Amino acid sequence: xxxxxxxxxxxxxxxxxxxxxxxxxxxxxxxxxxxxxxxxxxxxxxxxxxxxxxxxxxxxxxxxxxxxxxxxxxxxxxxxxxxxxxxxxxxxxxxxxxxxxxxxxxxxxxxxxxxxxxxxxxxxxxxxxxxxxxxxxxxxxxxxxxxxxxxxxxxxxxxxxxxxxxxxxxxxxxxxxxxxxxxxxxxxxxxxxxxxxxxxxxxxxxxxxxxxxxxxxxxxxxxxxxxxxxxxxxxxxxxxxxxxxxxxxxxxxxxxxxxxxxxxxxxxxxxxxxxxxxxxxxxxxxxxxxxxxxxxxxxxxxxxxxxxxxxxxxxxxxxxxxxxxx
Amino acid sequence: xxxxxxxxxxxxxxxxxxxxxxxxxxxxxxxxxxxxxxxxxxxxxxxxxxxxxxxxxxxxxxxxxxxxxxxxxxxxxxxxxxxxxxxxxxxxxxxxxxxxxxxxxxxxxxxxxxxxxxxxxxxxxxxxxxxxxxxxxxxxxxxxxxxxxxxxxxxxxxxxxxxxxxxxxxxxxxxxxxxxxxxxxxxxxxxxxxxxxxxxxxxxxxxxxxxxxxxxxxxxxxxxxxxxxxxxxxxxxxxxxxxxxxxxxxxxxxxxxxxxxxxxxxxxxxxxxxxxxxxxxxxxxxxxxxxxxxxxxxxxxxxxxxxxxxxxxxxxxxxxxxxxxxxxxx
Numbered sequence: 152x153x154x155x156x157x158x159x160x161x162x163x164x165x166x167x168x169x170x171x172x173x174x175x176x177x178x179x180x181x182x183x184x185x186x187x188x189x190x191x192x193x194x195x196x197x198x199x200x201x202x203x204x205x206x207x208x209x210x211x212x213x214x215x216x217x218x219x220x221x222x223x224x225x226x227x228x229x230x231x232x233x234x235x236x237x238x239x240x241x242x243x244x245x246x247x248x249x250x251x252x253x254x255x256x257x258x259x260x261x262x263x264x265x266x267x268x269x270x271x272x273x274x275x276x277x278x279x280x281x282x283x284x285x286x287x288x289x290x291x292x293x294x295x296x297x298x299x300x301x302x303x304x305x306x307x308x309x310x311x312x313x314x315x316x317x318x319x320x321x322x323x324x325x326x327x328x329x330x331x332x333x334x335x336x337x338x339x340x341x342x343x344x345x346x347x348x349x350x351x352x353x354x355x356x357x358x359x360x361x362x363x364x365x366x367x368x369x370x371x372x373x374x375x376x377x378x379x380x381x382x383x384x385x386x387x388x389x390x391x392x393x394x395x396x397x398x399x400x401x402x403x404x405x406x407x408x409x410x411x412x413x414x415x416x417x418x419x420x421x422x423x424x425x426x427x428x429x430x431x432x433x434x435x436x437x438x439x440x441x442x443x444x445x446x447x448x449x450x451x452x453x454x455x456x457x458x459x460x461x462x463x464x465x466x467x468x469x470x471x472x473x474x475x476x477x
Numbered sequence: 478x479x480x481x482x483x484x485x486x487x488x489x490x491x492x493x494x495x496x497x498x499x500x501x502x503x504x505x506x507x508x509x510x511x512x513x514x515x516x517x518x519x520x521x522x523x524x525x526x527x528x529x530x531x532x533x534x535x536x537x538x539x540x541x542x543x544x545x546x547x548x549x550x551x552x553x554x555x556x557x558x559x560x561x562x563x564x565x566x567x568x569x570x571x572x573x574x575x576x577x578x579x580x581x582x583x584x585x586x587x588x589x590x591x592x593x594x595x596x597x598x599x600x601x602x603x604x605x606x607x608x609x610x611x612x613x614x615x616x617x618x619x620x621x622x623x624x625x626x627x628x629x630x631x632x633x634x635x636x637x638x639x640x641x642x643x644x645x646x647x648x649x650x651x652x653x654x655x656x657x658x659x660x661x662x663x664x665x666x667x668x669x670x671x672x673x674x675x676x677x678x679x680x681x682x683x684x685x686x687x688x689x690x691x692x693x694x695x696x697x698x699x700x701x702x703x704x705x706x707x708x709x710x711x712x713x714x715x716x717x718x719x720x721x722x723x724x725x726x727x728x729x730x731x732x733x734x735x736x737x738x739x740x741x742x743x744x745x746x747x748x749x750x751x752x753x754x755x756x757x758x759x760x761x762x763x764x765x766x767x768x769x770x771x772x773x774x775x776x777x778x779x780x781x782x783x784x785x786x787x788x789x790x791x792x793x794x795x796x797x798x799x800x801x802x803x804x805x806x807x
Contacts, residue, residue, distance in 0.1 A: 258785075268781065399609060439616070
């Protein structure tokens, strides 16, 4: 099975980490904490799902944090200042995000440029555009927002599964199905295996590249809407650095950064691990939040080194066989 | 015409001249210089001074990119080294402070180089680790506070002047000359370009590609450390959260504007520094013109896009456009 061993390791790390946390702070093992963890990381889970597709296809999308920032400002201004109904604002921003992602994908494909630098330009563009819209935090007071944030499914043990957590879980499940069961998903893997081979196999490489970045930007837009529900405000500086968090989640989830291998479930586990570290630090109270960054860095290193080792192991017999043939 | 104009760099020089001209229009005093307390003042000096950190970063970055690599961690390394310098400044002498900060940069560079050259990781991935963890480490050093200092020696590094020239500018110029002398005065530059052009072929031809890659990341770390010390000295304090934030992107942008290909294999130190100056001249121009600084990011995005399209392998690139300007077919 593609990418299963790294996912298993990620799952083990999550379970072991959670067990350690629970040993020290028994209260962590409650549905309340888990519910909050899902709510706090809802936007990250959504955006990381999109990032998984991009990275499996062999690319990277640095613009997602800025797209989230732009979305929150756009939605807030549209609802509060321009008097647009919330639903229309949501549709508009999703369409806008789709066009933005498609444009980046098209530039990457047509001009044969590194995705890293094209999406970097996209990152500047989206962040700059959100600054232009407004540099101050715009609170959202629309009734939809209070309705949505009040609604939650009760879990046994007093935990609350909020609307945005449910949206995130739905996106993750949708992402798993899209990647595993559809032609689109198979093509994403093919693209990451090698553009030339994919093209020879009959994959429309250009169309796929555009679609993959479109998907990532649309999910970033959706994550932005979720973020605006989470904070009830639109702020141009929100979600700075989320692109790094989501890349880290994808890598910790066992997806190969060179593309061609990975899974959405792994990414989801990666998001949960990051959330768990944050929760542990909150519970501890004496540790500062910068330990999250260091712990994430250490995990990143461990997983990349592990991948590197696995790749080296996987290549060895192939090289031998090739040597025997020649 | 070819004899009069340099083969490379014409586009960058033209761009700088155009932006300077625009700056002159929006701010008539742009080229005014005056000497006060033994230090030159004026918008031009300000551009050079503010451009120093990115110029220093681009000096290291350009060599890394020439080997087909990239270093995303330079901003975080700046924060670490700035934090070290600021914490030591009031209790130790300048030599100790500098040695500690530059030593830390060297170690950061070694770490990146080790991951890329020895473990064979992709450069983006390898340096991402330090980019994420580095700011945490910097905050560990400052204990989450903004560390301020009053040591006149370190302050001089950021605000002093040598023969009227602000010290940061002198340092950047010195580093440019030093780097240039080392890589272009010897075969080192050629070997670095060979590594970026085709690492395997170079290895077979006897180039120590591992040593080359290790060396460029170490140099990049040292340059970032120097930039971090200067940034800290400039504001007389170290802010682990904001020091060098997003400057890795500016440095990459400067290198790209300087015509160095992201696909490795060739580089120009002078043009990379020129790229850094172009960015800073734009920033200052936008500030002087009274537009909100928020325009900066939009303008930068447009510039990245334009330069990328010029560099695109699908279009014929700078060479083609220059040839077209000269009236010959590429």
